[in-house]
Amino acid sequence: MILGTGSNVGKSLIVAGLCRLFADRGLRVRPFKPQNMSNNAAATAEGEIGRAQALQARAARVAPHPDMNPVLLKPEGEQGSQIILQGRVAGRLASRDFARRGDFLPQVLQSYERLCADADLVIVEGAGSAAETNLRARDIANLGFARAADVPAILIGDIDRGGVIASLVGSHAVLDPADRAMIRGFAVNRFRGAVELFRPGVETIATATGWPCLGVVPWFAAAHRLPAEDGLDLRSERKPGARIRIAVPILPGIANFDDLDPLKLEAEVDLVLVPPGQPLPIADVVILPGSKTTLRDLAALRAEGWDIDILAHRRRGGHVLGLCGGYQMLGRVVRDPSGIEGPAGEAPGLGLLDVETVLDAAKTVRETRFTHAASAAQGRAYEIHLGRTEGPDTRRAPFAVDGRAEGAASPDGRVAGTYLHGAFASDAMRAAWLGAIGGGTQGSDVRFDVLIEQTLDDLAAHLAGHLDVEALLEIARRHRDAAI
The missing domain is CATH 3.40.50.300 (P-loop containing nucleotide triphosphate hydrolases)
Structure with a gap:
C-alpha cells in the first residue's frame, strides 16, 4: 500500500x-x-x-x-x-x-x-x-x-x-x-x-x-x-505565440477536467484556466467544463461576472463549447424539480442554446463510440451525467453516438454542447475541431494515446x-x- x-x-x-x-x-x-x-x-x-x-x-x-x-x-x-x-x-x-x-x-x-x-x-x-x-x-x-x-x-x-x-x-x-x-x-x-x-x-x-x-x-x-486527480493541479501553461486561445473558467464543482488535457498538449493552443476573481480573457473559444453541481456552478459563474464575459465573447463572434454540466448551462433553463442537487428549483441558463435541461435521479454512466458530425472523425468517449436536455438546437447535434444524435448547436455553429467526455482524445476529431476554430487545417504532432x-x-x-x-x-x- x-x-x-x-x-x-x-x-x-x-x-x-x-x-x-x-x-x-x-x-x-x-x-x-x-x-x-x-x-x-x-x-x-x-x-x-x-x-x-x-x-x-x-x-x-x-x-x-x-x-x-x-x-x-x-x-x-x-x-x-x-x-x-x-x-x-x-x-x-x-x-x-x-x-x-x-x-x-x-x-x-x-x-x-x-x-x-x-x-x-x-x-x-x-x-x-x-x-x-x-x-x-x-x-x-x-x-x-x-x-x-x-x-x-x-x-x-x-x-x-x-x-x-x-x-x-x-x-x-x-x-x-x-x-x-x-x-x-x-x-x-x-x-x-x-x-x-x-x-x-x-x-x-x-x-x-x-x-x-x-x-x-x-x-x-x-x-x-497524465490526467490529474485533484483540482489543485489545475493551472495554465501559457503559450504566447499560439494561434488559438481557449479560456476555461474554473468553477467550484468542476468535474472531469481531464477533457482538456489533449488541448493543453497542442503547441498551437494557449489554454487559459481562469480562477475566480479574474475576468475571462479575449479568446477564440470559451469552454464551460463539466460540473458536479450545475445549478450551484451556474450561480457561481454569474457571481464572478463570467456570464457577462461569455455573452460579450459571443457577440464578438467567438466560439463557445459546453461539456456535460457546461452544456446544461448554455441552455435557456436548468430545472431541478426533485432537489437532486440541493433544494428543488430552477435557474435561467445563459440562453446561448435553444434547449432546456431537467435534472432527474437516473444517472447515465456509459462508455461510447462517437462520430463527429462535421468531420466524420470517430473515437471513444464516455458519459457521466444526471438530467435530460431537449430542444430545437439538438437537431444540429455535433455528434452521433450509437445511431442517435448527441448534443446541440446554434444555427451558426459557433455555440455547441455535448454530454460526451473524452472526445478530444481522438486525434482526428481534435484536429478537425481546431481547424474549424482556426479557420483552416490544424496540423498537430500530438498523438494523444501514443503519448500517454x-x-x-x-x-x-x-x-x-x-x-x-x-x-x-x-x-x-x-x-x-x-x-x-
Missing part, C-alpha cells in the same frame, strides 16, 4: 508507474483505492470509478473495474458528497457524517478480495494523509484499511512542498504502535537538485522512525501529460531507477508467505 503524508504528494502517479513496471515484468497487477474523493471520474462497463484508478488500470494493461475503487465520494459543495459504491450511486454523505464512511468497509474488503483472486500483485493507494488521527476510528482509506486487510505499506513524502523531514517523522510520531508497524519503509518524492545533498535528511528520517528509505524520486517533468502510453513507460523507468522496487516486491513476498 502506498500511503502519503498528505494530499497531492504523488501517490496516484507512483501507483500508476509501479503498475506499468510490474505488468511489464509479466505480473498480473491490479490497482486499488479503497476510498477516493474526486469529481474526476471515469466510466467503465460496470459503473464509475476515480479517473486516477482508470489510468492505473491502463498502466497495468487491464480494463478498469469498479472493484478498483469501491468507494468514490463526489463532492457537492460544503454540504457533502454523492456516494458511488462499487460503481453505482448509493445516496449522499453529509459532511457532518463523514465518519459514516466506515460503514462501507465490508464492500471495500469484498472488492479487494475479488481483485486479489485474479492478481499476482495488488498495489493499493491511500487517500490524503495517513496520519489523520481525528478520522482514524472509522478509517477505510489508509491504515484502517491496511489493518483490516493486513496489507504492508510504505509512506511517501513530497519534498517539493517543503517540510518533508517533519512530515515523515511527525507521521511516525502520531501513529499508534499497531498502525506504525504496518509501514515498512518510506520514500521521498519530487526531489529537485543533487540527491547527495539530502542524504543527511534521509538519515534523520531513518533514525527517528526506524523505517528504511526505499528511494528518493526526482521530479518527473512529464507528469503534466509513452509517458507511462517513461514513468515506470523513472521509478525503476530511483525506487528500490526489488525491496517492494520482497516486502510483498514476505508478507504473503507469512500469511500462508
Whole structure:
C-alpha cells in the first residue's frame, strides 16, 4: 500500500508507474483505492470509478473495474458528497457524517478480495494523509484499511512542498504502535537538485522512525501529460505565440477536467484556466467544463461576472463549447424539480442554446463510440451525467453516438454542447475541431494515446531507477508467505 503524508504528494502517479513496471515484468497487477474523493471520474462497463484508478488500470494493461475503487465520494459543495459504491450511486454523505464512511468497509474488503483472486500483485493507494488521527476510528482509506486487510505499506513524502523531514517523522510520531508497524519503509518524492545533498535528511528520517528509505524520486517533468486527480493541479501553461486561445473558467464543482488535457498538449493552443476573481480573457473559444453541481456552478459563474464575459465573447463572434454540466448551462433553463442537487428549483441558463435541461435521479454512466458530425472523425468517449436536455438546437447535434444524435448547436455553429467526455482524445476529431476554430487545417504532432502510453513507460523507468522496487516486491513476498 502506498500511503502519503498528505494530499497531492504523488501517490496516484507512483501507483500508476509501479503498475506499468510490474505488468511489464509479466505480473498480473491490479490497482486499488479503497476510498477516493474526486469529481474526476471515469466510466467503465460496470459503473464509475476515480479517473486516477482508470489510468492505473491502463498502466497495468487491464480494463478498469469498479472493484478498483469501491468507494468514490463526489463532492457537492460544503454540504457533502454523492456516494458511488462499487460503481453505482448509493445516496449522499453529509459532511457532518463523514465518519459514516466506515460503514462501507465490508464492500471495500469484498472488492479487494475479488481483485486479489485474479492478481499476482495488488498495489493499493491511500487517500490524503495517513496520519489523520481525528478520522482514524472509522478509517477505510489508509491504515484502517491496511489493518483490516493486513496489507504492508510504505509512506511517501513530497519534498517539493517543503517540510518533508517533519512530515515523515511527525507521521511516525502520531501513529499508534499497531498502525506504525504496518509501514515498512518510506520514500521521498519530487526531489529537485543533487540527491547527495539530502542524504543527511534521509538519515534523520531513518533514525527517528526506524523505517528504511526505499528511494528518493526526482521530479518527473512529464507528469503534466497524465490526467490529474485533484483540482489543485489545475493551472495554465501559457503559450504566447499560439494561434488559438481557449479560456476555461474554473468553477467550484468542476468535474472531469481531464477533457482538456489533449488541448493543453497542442503547441498551437494557449489554454487559459481562469480562477475566480479574474475576468475571462479575449479568446477564440470559451469552454464551460463539466460540473458536479450545475445549478450551484451556474450561480457561481454569474457571481464572478463570467456570464457577462461569455455573452460579450459571443457577440464578438467567438466560439463557445459546453461539456456535460457546461452544456446544461448554455441552455435557456436548468430545472431541478426533485432537489437532486440541493433544494428543488430552477435557474435561467445563459440562453446561448435553444434547449432546456431537467435534472432527474437516473444517472447515465456509459462508455461510447462517437462520430463527429462535421468531420466524420470517430473515437471513444464516455458519459457521466444526471438530467435530460431537449430542444430545437439538438437537431444540429455535433455528434452521433450509437445511431442517435448527441448534443446541440446554434444555427451558426459557433455555440455547441455535448454530454460526451473524452472526445478530444481522438486525434482526428481534435484536429478537425481546431481547424474549424482556426479557420483552416490544424496540423498537430500530438498523438494523444501514443503519448500517454509513452509517458507511462517513461514513468515506470523513472521509478525503476530511483525506487528500490526489488525491496517492494520482497516486502510483498514476505508478507504473503507469512500469511500462508
